[in-house]
Amino acid sequence: MKPDDRFSRFGLIEWWQQSRLSASRVIVIGAGALGNEVIKGLALLGIGRLVVVDLDRIETSNLSRSVLFRAVDAGQPKAATAARAARDIYPDLLSVGLEADVVHGIGTGLLRWSNLIIGAVDNREARLTINRLCYSVGTPWIDGAIEALSGVARVFEPPEGPCYECSMSELDWKLLAQRHSCSLLNRELTAFGKVPTTPTTSAVIAGIQCQEALKLLHGRPSSLSGGGFVFDGLEHGSYPVRYSRNPECLSHEPLDEIVKTGGRAATTTVREALGWVRSRLDPRANLVFSRELLRALDCPACGRCEPMLRPLHAVREEEARCPGCGARRAPQLFHSVDGSETFLDRSLAEIGVPAWDIVIGRANGRSTGFELDGDRMSVLGPCDDAAPELRESA
Numbered sequence: 001m002k003p004d005d006r007f008s009r010f011g012l013i014e015w016w017q018q019s020r021l022s023a024s025r026v027i028v029i030g031a032g033a034l035g036n037e038v039i040k041g042l043a044l045l046g047i048g049r050l051v052v053v054d055l056d057r058i059e060t061s062n063l064s065r066s067v068l069f070r071a072v073d074a075g076q077p078k079a080a081t082a083a084r085a086a087r088d089i090y091p092d093l094l095s096v097g098l099e100a101d102v103v104h105g106i107g108t109g110l111l112r113w114s115n116l117i118i119g120a121v122d123n124r125e126a127r128l129t130i131n132r133l134c135y136s137v138g139t140p141w142i143d144g145a146i147e148a149l150s151g152v153a154r155v156f157e158p159p160e161g162p163c164y165e166c167s168m169s170e171l172d173w174k175l176l177a178q179r180h181s182c183s184l185l186n187r188e189l190t191a192f193g194k195v196p197t198t199p200t201t202s203a204v205i206a207g208i209q210c211q212e213a214l215k216l217l218h219g220r221p222s223s224l225s226g227g228g229f230v231f232d233g234l235e236h237g238s239y240p241v242r243y244s245r246n247p248e249c250l251s252h253e254p255l256d257e258i259v260k261t262g263g264r265a266a267t268t269t270v271r272e273a274l275g276w277v278r279s280r281l282d283p284r285a286n287l288v289f290s291r292e293l294l295r296a297l298d299c300p301a302c303g304r305c306e307p308m309l310r311p312l313h314a315v316r317e318e319e320a321r322c323p324g325c326g327a328r329r330a331p332q333l334f335h336s337v338d339g340s341e342t343f344l345d346r347s348l349a350e351i352g353v354p355a356w357d358i359v360i361g362r363a364n365g366r367s368t369g370f371e372l373d374g375d376r377m378s379v380l381g382p383c384d385d386a387a388p389e390l391r392e393s394a
Contacts, residue, residue: 007046017218018046022092024217025113025383027051029102029130030120031078033065033197034144034151037206038118039082040067043089045214049383050086050095051110053102054079065199096381100354103129104311107265107356108137108290109371110379112258116216117141118209122195124168124176131156131164132251133290137258137358137369142212144205148196149233151205152241154224155212159254161226162245201233255369258358264374265355271344274337276370277361287337288360293352295334301327309343311352348372355379 005011007018024047028038031054042050058066058073058081068085069078079097086095100106103125111117111133119130119141127143134141135158143154143164156163168176208229212222227242245252261268261276274287292312298305299322306323308315312333320329337344343351353359356375361368377384 010045015218015220020218021046021214022048025049025051025115026118026213026217027053027111027114027116028082028118028120029053029106029126030122031068031082031097032056032062032120032122033199033202034146034206035078035120036066036068036082037199037202038120038144038209039086040089041206041210042118042213043086043093045210046090046092047217048094049385050083050093051114051380051383052079052083052086052095052097053100053106054082054097055099055101055105065197065202067199094383094385096383098379101314102126104291104314104352105354106133107354107372107375107379108133108358108369109356109373109376111139112137112358112371113376113380114139116213118213119143120206120209124172127164128168128176128251132253134158135163135251136253136255136290138254140216142209142216143228144209146195146197146201146205149198149201150231151201151233152228152230153205153208153212154228155216155222155226157216157222157225159252160245162243163249163251165249165251166246167228167243201231204231204233253367255358255360256366258369258371260371260373262374263370263372265349265353265357265372266347267374268348268372269345270337270341270348270351273348273359273370274339274344277359277363277368281361281366281368282363285361285363288362289335289353290358290360291352292333292335295332297322297329297331299325299327299329301325309346309351314352 010016026042026047028035031052056078058069058076058078060074062069068082073081077099079099083095083097087093117134117139121127130141138158140157145152212224215222227240230241231238277285277287294308294310294312294315296305296307302325304324322329356372356379358369358371
């Protein structure tokens with residue numbers, strides 16, 4: 001490394017390998033106050049490829065806590081704006097922003113592509129989704145959470161270590177349940193208020209997240225793996241925590257095999273995907289999805305049934321009211337297909353499967369994933385470039 005190289009000071013660290021960072025693939029989920037600081041840190045470190053995922057748009061209130069946003073950005077997508085700002089910091093960075101909700105809008109194939117996921121989300125539902133998808137494909141992830149002057153950073157490494165779900169308390173599950181109505185449909189999040197955050201706390205927690213990311217991308221052990229770092233900014237106390245692995249945790253279900261199909265969610269029919277499963281595994285095997293899908297909404301009062309074919313979590317509570325009589329409707333849910341369905345000739349996208357997802361077949365005690373990798377280019381955009389698989393070479 002030349003003395004005047006951009007990263008020459010990093011090279012003074014004995015174990016530093018800038019080539020590993022420049023070849024890395026990182027996804028940051030959440031581009032709010034915490035995500036801004038994480039993205040800034042990753043760009044300064046010189047990572048190679050960055051995907052930013054966020055559903056929201058920039059508001060004026062974000063400007064006091066988000067280093068990457070400016071007043072002229074109001075109304076613009078957070079993800080794309082943050083990805084562009086990261087390139088302003090490090091022009092050689094390949095980055096893309098995806099305006100999507102991780103709970104139902106991001107395919108598992110994207111998480112498999114990455115070397116590392118960094119979570120900067122503000123709710124338990126999103127964390128639980130990231131956790132289960134990461135453990136299904138073996139991708140480590142680093143969680144961060146902030147509130148007022150306090151926060152926590154946690155590292156979860158599949159397949160053996162304890163995961164986020166293992167760490168959830170009864171209170172966590174209770175608060176998660178409050179996000180849904182009795183029919184399991186999403187309530188409007190504004191009913192629960194906003195979480196108070198500061199840019200100072202964001203900087204502390206994001207700094208820890210980037211520090212642990214740096215270790216993992218170098219193939220070094222993380223001291224927080226299976227645990228976390230808790231920061232109390234009011235009294236300036238901090239301490240590590242350790243979690244125990246719950247052997248009955250539902251997140252510990254890794255796929256035994258993943259097959260690339262070349263298929264796309266928008267053009268592959270349910271029937272075709274079921275055919276993949278049965279031709280490779282068993283003629284009686286079912287097609288299984290990683291998310292709960294909504295087949296229809298039934299009205300018990302007037303008997304009206306409205307087909308929906310959408311991810312359950314994409315349907316809001318107010319949609320449960322029958323447009324005919326106003327009664328609350330009951331959801332018809334499904335997460336697998338056995339071949340008897342009336343929608344077999346619909347595309348996977350039409351029933352709620354996101355682009356670049358991995359659909360699953362289970363037979364003889366094994367789970368095989370079928371990756372819709374035909375969506376890769378459309379999802380990754382400029383980040384779709386051949387790069388060393390760090391998890392294979394580490």
